[in-house]
Amino acid sequence: MSGEGIDALALSIRVAILATFINAVVGIPLAWVLARRRFRGRGAVDLLVTLPLVLPPTVTGYYLIVLLGRRGWLGAPLYAATGWTVAFTWYAAVIAATLMALPLLVRTARAAIESVDRDLEKAAFTLGRSEWRVALEVTLPLARNGILAGLVLAFARALGEFGATLMLAGNIPGRTQTVPLAIYTAVQTGESGEALVLVIVLTLVSCIVLLAAGRLGARAA
Amino acid sequence: MTGLEIRLTKRLAGFTLDVAWSAGDGVAVLFGPSGAGKTLTLQCLAGLIRPDAGRIALGGRVLFDADSGIDVPPQQRRVGYVFQGYALFPHLTVADNVGFGLRDRPRVERARRVADVVQRLGLGGLERRYPRELSGGERQRVALGRALAIEPALLLLDEPLSALDAPLRRALRDELRALLSEVGTAAVVVTHDFTEA
Secondary structure (H helix, E strand, C coil): CCHHHHHHHHHHHHHHHHHHHHHHHHHHHHHHHHHHCCCCCHHHHHHHHHHHHHCCHHHHHHHHHHHHCCCCCCHHHHHHHHCCCCCCCHHHHHHHHHHHHHHHHHHHHHHHHHCCCHHHHHHHHHCCCCHHHHHHHHHHHHCHHHHHHHHHHHHHHHHHCCHHHHHHHCCCCCCCCCHHHHHHHHHHCCCHHHHHHHHHHHHHHHHHHHHHHHHHHHHHC | CCCEEEEEEEEECCEEEEEEEEECCCEEEEECCCCCCHHHHHHHHHCCCCCCEEEEEECCEEEEECCCCEECCHHHCCEEEECCCCCCCCCCCHHHHHCHHHCCCCHHHHHHHHHHHHHHCCCCCCCCCCHHHCCHHHHHHHHHHHHHHCCCCEEEEECCCCCCCHHHHHHHHHHHHHHHHHHCCEEEEEECCCCCC
């Protein structure tokens, strides 16, 4: 594997880990809120989170440019204030991967939370627990396997993200080029050996993640 | 004065619950066919469902009063609730289930209280078991113990015997009755089976 290939692998793993972490912090509370709370705009939030799952990734990437690009709704004021833009940095790859992975975690975790017996939560209320403590001590522990499965899916999705990343982060070797982008570039430029190595590496990493998650799940059950 | 007064209205889609009764100390039985709103009444008593109108008072303490806007949350009602399917926490041991409502007590007192309830309900030796490892009768006693551990002002039992098979039900009916009179806590028992009443 070339130096650029190793850079791409290191970046891909860093991006996927960070995106999965952000997914856990944002997505698990979001899944709980969608599963257990009724509020105005709930349908809109659900739709917005799910959209990246059904839209072509390039369309999601286009919206990200409109929002965060140097001339974007949020990007322009940020650029005016700091002279910095997120576009074409590796942060952009993290943002794209996070957004693309979020619906997988939220939908899986939400289904797991919804399947927790409401009577268990009600029992905990009568035993003095606040809604927040009930979520932490009863609902989330019982939904643990589903949440874990959602995180694995999110990691895999983040690792494989291509379209939205290309739109917002570009394909700059050594800076924003993740493994999927490096594979595409290698094929385009006729470096079939490099492409094959990267394909095998990505396949192996995915298999290791799945096996590790399966082991965790077995221990949890 | 430790009686229970309840008067409430709850409108649901295609169904309006209207309840008004009072009970003294001891065990009150709510008896009626399924769909009559018995469980709904219990959930209003526990504060899990908010009635549209009415008043609930327990031993002179007002738990709910629509007119003056009082609605004590379930966490502060001190109402022990034994759910129809027992609703034991499957990820916690018998001891942790029984002690669940005692989190704010000092560790020593908590341990003593759990040991006391475990012994009184004949659950000795099962402390480290999980609910899935228990028989139906044992589960019922854990659910009862969990509700009693908080020293409730009122105990609610929703179809306490319906999850058991017939021979066991007969045996436990007498056991439950003896236990309730021994504990002396005011209780409301819901059933659709006349022989249980």
